[in-house]
Amino acid sequence: MRTSIAFLVTFLTVFTALQVKAQKRLTEATITYSIVINTNNPSPKASDMLDGATSIIYLKGNSSRSDMVSSLGTQSIINDGKTGDVTILKDYGQQKYMISLTADNWKQYNQKYEGVTFTYENEYKTIAGYKSQKAIGKLVDGSTFTVYFTKELLPVNKDFQYLNKNLPGLAMEYEATQGGTKVTYTVSNINLNLVPAAKFDIPKTGYRVMTYEESTRGGQ
Template identity: 65%
Template sequence: MKKIGLSILMGVLLHTLVWGQKKLTEGTVYYDIVINTNNSKPSVPAMMDGATTVVYLKGSSSRSDFVSSLGSQSTIIDGKTGNVTILKDYGTQKFMSSLSQTEWKNINKRYDNPTYTIENEFKTIATYNCQKAIGKLSDGTTFTVYFTKDLVPVNTEFQNIARNLPGLAMEYEAVQGKTKITYTVSNVDFGAVPLSKFDLPQSGYRVIPYTELMKSKK
C-alpha cells in the first residue's frame, strides 16, 4: 500500500510540474531596457536608455523590434528557411540586410553554446517566478540571466544569449565596452500573432550585403 501511495503521489507531483509549465509557441514578449554607464558624457548607448524590445513568436519564426529615441531595428527570422532579415530605420536612413542561416550564425558566433551555472536565487518578474543563472561565453565573458521554467519557448533562435536555458529569459544583461544593458520582461501576451508581422518590405530600403555588414562590425 505504501508503494502504491508513493507512486500516486509522484504521479500527482509530475502532473503538477508538467501542467505548471506552458510551451510558448505563439505570443508577444515585451522587454524594457535600462542602460548603466559610468560615462558622464552622452553617448549612443546611453541614449538608448528607456528603449524597448518587442519579440513576436509564431511557431519557429520570430520578429524582434528594438525601438529607441534614435530609431528602430527589426530582426526577422524565417522559421522555414532559417534565413534572417535585418531592417534598420533611423529617420530618413533605412537599411535592409538579408542573411543566410550560416551568415547569421557567423555574426553571432560569440554567443555559440554559452554555459550556465544555475543558482538557488529567485525573484518575481512580470508575475513569474524566475531563477538566477550565471552565463559564460567562449571568450570568458560572464553575464547574469533570470529565467522562468513556467514558460518554455519552442523557438529559441530569437535569444542567442539564453538559448541553452530550460525556460524563457525574463531578465538578462549585455555588455558593450563599459556599458551594461539590462533587458527585463514587462509583459507576456499569449494572443495570436498575425502573419503580416513577418512580411518583408519590397522597397524603400537600401540593401546592405553581408560583406558590408561585417565590415561595419569590425
C-alpha cells in the first residue's frame, strides 16, 4: 500500500513538472504575424491594402509593442507595463500622429472585446512549430471568430492582443474584423531572443501629439 502511494506521489510530481516545462512563460519575444485579407469584393478598398502586411509584436516583461507594417505605412501601439498607459503612433507618409491613452482609455478603445468567451474544440494543427488548438471566440454582440492557440507559450502580458487575452496560451492564428472585412493573422516566426529596451521609447519630436479624446473627435 505504501509502495503504491509512493509511486502515485512520484508520478504526480513528475507529471506536474512536465506540464510546467511544457508551458513556457513568455516574458521576452518577437512574434511576427502574416496578414491576409479575406474579401470577395472585386473593387479594391483601403482595407485591401493591408493584404500581405505584417504585425510584429515585441514583448519585454509587462511591456509590449505592436507594429502593423503595410504599404500604407506603419502603426505602432506601445503598452507601458509599469503605468498601464498606451501610446499609438501613426506614420502614414506626411501624416504622423502620436495618441496618448491612459489605462482607462485603452480599456474603452477595446470595449467591443470585453467579455469575450471561448469554446475549445478537439481540433489541432501545427503553426510555426507549435501544436495549436482550435477555439471559437464569442463577443458580447453575439458575433464569433476562430482562433488557434498554443498552450506551450503563455504571455505574461496579454493586453497587446485584447481580443485573445482570455486564452490560456498564445494565439497563433486568429480572425478579426476591420470595417466589415475579415482579416486573418497567422504567426510566421517567433524569436525568443532579448528585445532591446529602446523598442519601447516614446518619440519626443516629429509627431502631432493628441489625447485619446482629441483623436476620437478628430476621427483619427
